[in-house]
Amino acid sequence: MAAVADRAIAGQGTPEAQWLPWLAHQPMMEIDAAQLVPPGCRAVVVAPHPDDEVLAVGGLLAQLRALQRPMLIAAVTDGTASHPASIAWPPHRLAIERPLESRRAWQTLGLDVDRMTEVRRLGFDDGGLMRQRGPLARQIAALLRPRDVVFTTWRHDGHPDHEATGQACAAAAACVGVRLIEVPVWAWHWAAPGDARMPWQRAMRLALDAGAARAKREAVNAFASQLEHDPSTGAGPILRDTTVQRAQRPFEVFFS
Numbered sequence: 254m255a256a257v258a259d260r261a262i263a264g265q266g267t268p269e270a271q272w273l274p275w276l277a278h279q280p281m282m283e284i285d286a287a288q289l290v291p292p293g294c295r296a297v298v299v300a301p302h303p304d305d306e307v308l309a310v311g312g313l314l315a316q317l318r319a320l321q322r323p324m325l326i327a328a329v330t331d332g333t334a335s336h337p338a339s340i341a342w343p344p345h346r347l348a349i350e351r352p353l354e355s356r357r358a359w360q361t362l363g364l365d366v367d368r369m370t371e372v373r374r375l376g377f378d379d380g381g382l383m384r385q386r387g388p389l390a391r392q393i394a395a396l397l398r399p400r401d402v403v404f405t406t407w408r409h410d411g412h413p414d415h416e417a418t419g420q421a422c423a424a425a426a427a428c429v430g431v432r433l434i435e436v437p438v439w440a441w442h443w444a445a446p447g448d449a450r451m452p453w454q455r456a457m458r459l460a461l462d463a464g465a466a467r468a469k470r471e472a473v474n475a476f477a478s479q480l481e482h483d484p485s486t487g488a489g490p491i492l493r494d495t496t497v498q499r500a501q502r503p504f505e506v507f508f509s
């Protein structure tokens with residue numbers, strides 16, 4: 254997988270056995286879903302690839318659903334570049350399957366798609382978002398309303414598409430004048446406890462109730478294309494065991 258500068262996404266990444274004891278003692282502002290998205294506001298989740306919305310904010314989405322908050326999920330790409338040179342998962346199959354996997358995951362989270370939850374597929378090229386940040390920022394800005402709260406991948410997350418989406422959302426949110434919350438996804442993989450590259454002073458922790466934590470855990474199972482070995486290339490799963498275990502945390506961490 255591509256990497257940005259010193260934030261390489263390789264191997265299994267930092268395991269939860271290292272993160273969890275450290276996070277348990279790391280001072281962080283505690284915040285709840287109603288504070289993050291106050292009454293009268295809409296949550297806009299901008300996902301570079303189908304699965305990022307669940308890995309980043311799946312628990313929050315389940316809680317916002319319980320609060321009856323309106324939501325918009327913007328899928329920036331269809332995730333067609335996840336299996337280079339694969340016969341089992343060619344781009345045209347991924348373009349069909351990955352958005353369907355997201356739909357199944359949202360159902361597991363209890364989202365009421367097409368009524369309380371609007372969905373937009375933006376159709377950008379998977380793997381090419383760094384070159385398309387300007388058009389992406391303009392498309393996102395056009396979706397935003399004054400009382401939105403935007404959630405997206407952290408602009409230094411390590412995956413080029415995640416960083417490009419974080420940067421585009423920052424530009425769009427500033428243009429419209431709405432709040433932006435960035436979420437580390439791959440950063441948990443390349444960083445280590447106490448890593449000075451992560452902005453811990455801006456970190457907030459959302460505790461997940463048992464129902465939201467279970468829904469997120471089960472929602473991740475919808476991403477079959479990302480969880481299986483590829484027999485045609487010999488490549489291992491895109492979402493490693495460490496990634497799946499991270500999605501089982503009873504909390505989510507955001508950067509304000």
Ligand SMILES: [Zn+2]
Binds near residue numbers: 301302412
């Ligand atoms: Zn992604």
